[in-house]
Amino acid sequence: MIIGFIGFGKVSRTLLKLISSKDVKFITSMEGRSAETQNSIKNENIEVLDTFKQVAIKSDILISATSPKSAPDVALKYGRYAQGIYLDLNNISPDTTDEIGKTVKNLVDGAIIGKIDSDNPVMYISGKKADELLFLNEFITVKKISDNVGDVSILKMLRSTYTKSLSALLIESFEISKTYGLEDEFFDILALTEGDEFRQKSLSRISNTLNSSKRKSEELEEIIEFFNKNDLVMVKAALEKLSR
Numbered sequence: 001m002i003i004g005f006i007g008f009g010k011v012s013r014t015l016l017k018l019i020s021s022k023d024v025k026f027i028t029s030m031e032g033r034s035a036e037t038q039n040s041i042k043n044e045n046i047e048v049l050d051t052f053k054q055v056a057i058k059s060d061i062l063i064s065a066t067s068p069k070s071a072p073d074v075a076l077k078y079g080r081y082a083q084g085i086y087l088d089l090n091n092i093s094p095d096t097t098d099e100i101g102k103t104v105k106n107l108v109d110g111a112i113i114g115k116i117d118s119d120n121p122v123m124y125i126s127g128k129k130a131d132e133l134l135f136l137n138e139f140i141t142v143k144k145i146s147d148n149v150g151d152v153s154i155l156k157m158l159r160s161t162y163t164k165s166l167s168a169l170l171i172e173s174f175e176i177s178k179t180y181g182l183e184d185e186f187f188d189i190l191a192l193t194e195g196d197e198f199r200q201k202s203l204s205r206i207s208n209t210l211n212s213s214k215r216k217s218e219e220l221e222e223i224i225e226f227f228n229k230n231d232l233v234m235v236k237a238a239l240e241k242l243s244r
């Protein structure tokens with residue numbers, strides 16, 4: 001079994017470490033890549049081919065883990081050479097997944113929920129060929145959602161709908177608590193029902209949201225556009241909050 005990587009960042013490096021089996025060989029290429037990526041490749045036990053086209057042709061499973069922006073281009077360039085499964089793990093919208101599905105034959109829609117370097121990363125997959133990836137459960141928790149490419153992307157977007165709207169509400173409640181000088185107590189009483197880690201998680205969520213409010217707003221706009229037939233009062237309010 002040959003697993004090929006297009007993109008050799010945090011996700012690919014972690015998968016390479018997790019999928020430790022004598023039956024699996026890993027391949028990638030340095031074609032056009034930065035010095036940082038080339039150095040990470042040199043530090044790992046992975047075969048390096050001259051081009052990504054060769055990687056695509058030779059792989060039984062081709063994994064695209066590059067960036068949301070380059071995912072469609074990578075799929076368009078190399079997807080057609082993939083004889084085996086093309087697993088897209090980029091953080092892309094259902095519309096983009098749909099676009100990729102038009103040019104890539106054996107596409108599996110994939111998402112890593114949470115951070116790849118968390119204690120228990122979970123990989124969700126959907127698509128007709130998803131069953132063929134369930135053997136990876138030996139190395140990382142893999143959950144198949146359905147045979148429909150796009151279902152995982154929709155679930156990922158639903159998760160964002162919830163977490164990003166909640167972050168906006170959290171920011172608002174925290175701001176109010178500060179005007180009364182009750183911010184510590186605010187977290188204390190919520191921790192009673194939400195768990196001991198609530199304060200730490202909330203503060204990290206608030207700073208994360210404020211530090212990347214432009215990107216979060218763009219993601220909320222994408223959500224509003226994609227779910228335009230649904231009732232989206234809360235998401236629209238969250239977008240307004242973040243825009244202020």
Ligand SMILES: NC(=O)c1ccc[n+]([C@@H]2O[C@H](COP(=O)([O-])OP(=O)(O)OC[C@H]3O[C@@H](n4cnc5c(N)ncnc54)[C@H](OP(=O)(O)O)[C@@H]3O)[C@@H](O)[C@H]2O)c1
Pocket residue numbers: 006007008009010011012032033034035036037065066067068070074089090091111112113114115116117
């Ligand atoms: N990190 C996570 O926990 C996590 C969780 C869920 C989803 N994701 C998604 O998974 C994807 C990869 O994430 P990451 O954290 O591994 O990213 P990363 O650490 O930034 O690495 C990205 C890798 O992709 C390469 N790359 C970029 N454009 C490329 C192209 N056109 N052709 C070939 N290689 C290209 C980069 O090479 P250069 O250095 O040459 O640019 C780099 O090696 C992203 O779409 C991200 O949204 C990540």
